[in-house]
Amino acid sequence: MTDSQLPQPTLEPEPEDVDHSWSGRLRRWVLKVLPPEKLLPTSQPSYVATWIYMFGMGAIASLVFVIGSGAVLSLNGPMWWHLSPLGHFFNSLHLWSVEFFFFFMVIHLWAKFWMAAWRGNRALTWITGVVSFAVSIVAGFTGYLLQTNFDSQWIAYQAKDALNASGIGAWFNVANFGQMFMWHILLLPIAVLVIVALHVLLVRGHGVVPPLDAAESDSQLRETTPTEATSREA
Amino acid sequence: MPDSQKSRARRKSLDVRAWNGTTRPYDLLKELAIGVLVVGVIIVGFAAVAGSPDEPTITLQNWAQANPNDFVATATAELAGTSDTASYGPPYSSTAGATQTLGPIDLQTMSGVQLRIDAAKDFVITPLTTLDSAPDAVSTWRAATSEQQTAWATSYSDALGKASNGDPSTVVSGNYGPVPQLTQGLLTVAKGGALDGAIQSEGGLYNTNPTPTILFLSDGTYFSSLATAQHLTGDQWGMMNETGSYPGQSWLWLFSFWYQVPLIGNLPNADLVVVFIMVFLTLVLALVPFIPGLRSIPRWIPVHRLIWRDYYRKR
Ligand code: HEM
Numbered sequence: 386m387t388d389s390q391l392p393q394p395t396l397e398p399e400p401e402d403v404d405h406s407w408s409g410r411l412r413r414w415v416l417k418v419l420p421p422e423k424l425l426p427t428s429q430p431s432y433v434a435t436w437i438y439m440f441g442m443g444a445i446a447s448l449v450f451v452i453g454s455g456a457v458l459s460l461n462g463p464m465w466w467h468l469s470p471l472g473h474f475f476n477s478l479h480l481w482s483v484e485f486f487f488f489f490m491v492i493h494l495w496a497k498f499w500m501a502a503w504r505g506n507r508a509l510t511w512i513t514g515v516v517s518f519a520v521s522i523v524a525g526f527t528g529y530l531l532q533t534n535f536d537s538q539w540i541a542y543q544a545k546d547a548l549n550a551s552g553i554g555a556w557f558n559v560a561n562f563g564q565m566f567m568w569h570i571l572l573l574p575i576a577v578l579v580i581v582a583l584h585v586l587l588v589r590g591h592g593v594v595p596p597l598d599a600a601e602s603d604s605q606l607r608e609t610t611p612t613e614a615t616s617r618e619a
Numbered sequence: 620m621p622d623s624q625k626s627r628a629r630r631k632s633l634d635v636r637a638w639n640g641t642t643r644p645y646d647l648l649k650e651l652a653i654g655v656l657v658v659g660v661i662i663v664g665f666a667a668v669a670g671s672p673d674e675p676t677i678t679l680q681n682w683a684q685a686n687p688n689d690f691v692a693t694a695t696a697e698l699a700g701t702s703d704t705a706s707y708g709p710p711y712s713s714t715a716g717a718t719q720t721l722g723p724i725d726l727q728t729m730s731g732v733q734l735r736i737d738a739a740k741d742f743v744i745t746p747l748t749t750l751d752s753a754p755d756a757v758s759t760w761r762a763a764t765s766e767q768q769t770a771w772a773t774s775y776s777d778a779l780g781k782a783s784n785g786d787p788s789t790v791v792s793g794n795y796g797p798v799p800q801l802t803q804g805l806l807t808v809a810k811g812g813a814l815d816g817a818i819q820s821e822g823g824l825y826n827t828n829p830t831p832t833i834l835f836l837s838d839g840t841y842f843s844s845l846a847t848a849q850h851l852t853g854d855q856w857g858m859m860n861e862t863g864s865y866p867g868q869s870w871l872w873l874f875s876f877w878y879q880v881p882l883i884g885n886l887p888n889a890d891l892v893v894v895f896i897m898v899f900l901t902l903v904l905a906l907v908p909f910i911p912g913l914r915s916i917p918r919w920i921p922v923h924r925l926i927w928r929d930y931y932r933k934r
Contacts, residue, residue, distance in 0.1 A: 429645035430638040432930040442650060446658035467673060476673075477666035480865075485662060487870050499922035503908035505634030515905040522870060529868060535674035536862045539846050542837040543857055550719035550890035552726030555710035555733035560834065563827025595633050596927040597918065603934050606640035 419590045426589075431605050433593050437496045441588075443489035448581065450482035452574065459570060463533055483525055490518060502594045510591065513584040520580055524573035530565045672863040674849070677842060679818070679832065683809035686841040688785040690809060693839040694802040695779060697738040698760075699772035702838040705738035711834070712736065719888035721895065734830065739768070742835045743805055746817035753804030756797035763796065771796030853878050873897070 404410075457475045458466060466472035494514065497503075503511040526544070530537050541560040548554035558564055599606075683690045696702035708717030710733045718727035747757050760768060775795040782789045787799065808814045818831050836842045846852050849862045856875045861867030877893040878884040886892055907913050917923060924931060 425647055427644065427646055428642040431641040431643050432927055433645065434643055434929055435926055437926050439654065442654040443658055445651065446654040447662070449655055450659060450662050473671070473673070474666060477669070477671040478662060480671040481662045481665040481669070482658075484665075484866055485658060489658075491870065496926065498907070499917050499920075500926055501914065501917040501923070503914070505632070507634075508908040511908050512905050515901070519901060522868075525868060525870070532673070534676055534862075535845070535849075536672070536851075538676055538833055538836070539842075539849075539851050541833050542842070543846075543851075543853065547890040547894050549707075549710060549730075550727055550888065551894045552730035555730035558710075558734055558828075558830060560830040561828045566827070592637060595638060596930050597921075597923045599633050599930070601633070603640070603930075605930065605933060 423589050432596050440489045440493035444486055444493055447482050447486035447489055451486055454479040454482055463531055501597055504594055507591050507594055510587040513580055517580045517584055520576045524577055527565045527569035530559055531569055672865045674862045679809045679814045680812040682841045683806055687806055689839045689841050691787050691802045691806055692779050692785050694743055694805050695772055695776045697742045699776050702738055704834040704838050710734040719891040721891050741831050746814055747804055749817045750808045750813050752808050753800045756800035759797040771798045
């Protein structure tokens with residue numbers, strides 16, 4: 386058998402071969418906007434070489450600890466941490482991972498602002514970032530209402546006025562522990578995770594935004610060695 | 620340039636197309652793993668060294684024992700319908716004209732009385748009945764018209780206000796009906812600790828909603844005096860603080876900030892105004908990429924020169 390007799394792999398499928406099932410369409414779309422080498426890259430453009438990029442990752446890392454410590458606190462219910470030193474330690478872990486989550490997120494936000502990182506069709510990335518900030522604030526706030534101590538009593542009393550004045554308080558009662566409990570441990574974590582996942586997938590799909598004023602004449606665009614040029618996956 | 624050409628030019632521009640310049644090795648999973656490790660060490664360190672605050676809750680019993688005069692004055696205000704909760708308007712009561720409005724916008728009224736609280740009944744009369752305290756005074760109160768009830772409670776409230784230290788035992792005699800017995804009876808059961816349970820159990824065995832207790836507590840001055848001592852009140856930047864010297868929700872600083880501006884903080888509808896300002900600013904932040912001027916600030920103030928220092932140096 387000669388080579389020419391072997392069925393040749395076709396890169397571009399013939400139009401009549403195209404799978405029109407819903408699943409087929411979805412698979413093609415996903416592979417187009419987010420091919421595996423974009424989702425899990427092993428190289429990045431040379432300008433992605435500064436510590437400022439670590440804050441987004443820091444926020445994700447903190448989120449891992451927020452969820453992990455929250456899951457441990459869930460095991461024995463909301464009063465456990467008042468009674469057990471181990472529970473108190475996990476409460477401290479939960480508090481500090483939240484503090485660092487916001488710390489990393491706020492620096493990340495400012496960094497992305499000064500980088501004008503919404504350029505090149507990345508506006509939705511920026512907007513999902515702002516939404517994740519807003520949703521995280523509500524999630525953190527409901528957490529403060531669940532401390533079952535003086536601080537949570539006081540915050541419930543004080544926060545109700547702004548919510549009542551805007552008509553939200555009638556449906557979202559900050560003094561109702563049971564309601565806030567459900568929001569904090571189920572609805573808002575899901576919301577944060579979904580929006581952060583979307584945010585990160587958008588970043589991966591678009592690739593990291595090039596520096597402001599980057600021009601075709603820049604050496605890093607001109608002097609691409611053959612090996613580097615072939616490994617441009619980002 | 621025709622539109623098709625323009626969009627082709629845009630598609631080709633550097634920030635839209637895939638980067639085909641030099642690259643550096645980058646292992647996403649490894650970066651994430653290192654990030655989790657480093658952040659984990661920091662968080663465990665802070666949790667172990669700094670811990671977290673836990674000021675115990677304040678109960679009605681604490682309040683009655685620590686400041687009985689304030690407790691009696693507040694219970695009287697609940698009966699008179701003059702306490703914050705009794706006269707709050709939606710969502711707790713239908714008090715006319717109590718809502719915060721902005722021009723024709725009255726979201727508070729629109730949302731309706733969804734969490735109705737009858738302060739006199741829920742905080743005073745029902746618990747007294749449950750606990751069988753001052754039963755004769757309760758019967759007298761129940762038999763009276765609401766005008767009569769309000770008149771009794773209001774004149775007792777005034778008299779308490781004139782008494783030295785608000786001490787009920789020094790009040791001059793007057794036509795207060797059963798109100799002194801009611802409030803004294805409530806004070807007694809509160810001091811013994813039974814009132815907390817009685818109010819809480821109005822919501823049934825599995826009640827997870829302490830709203831009535833929190834509202835009753837906050838109608839007095841004792842609760843807020845404790846908060847002042849912990850720098851937690853609105854004019855002290857409020858709830859973005861945490862008890863003790865722990866960082867609280869510092870990310871709420873801008874929300875708290877507006878209350879510190881006298882022109883806004885002193886408005887009768889300050890809460891509503893601040894909510895509108897914050898909603899507006901959040902929308903502006905989300906839409907920065909589309910707002911001319913705002914989106915150009917990073918070009919005018921070239922912080923990016925620092926961020927991508929290496930890139931520009933090697934141009
Ligand atoms: C839950 C909070 C957030 C997480 C976990 C998160 C995570 C990330 C990560 C891992 C990246 C890629 C690495 C990097 O550039 O740092 C990224 C990129 C980005 N983030 Fe966020 N982010 C969050 C919130 C925000 C906020 C509040 C904003 C702005 C309002 C924002 C705007 C952006 C933008 C515009 C990019 C694209 C950067 C580029 O292409 O160079 N993010 N985010």
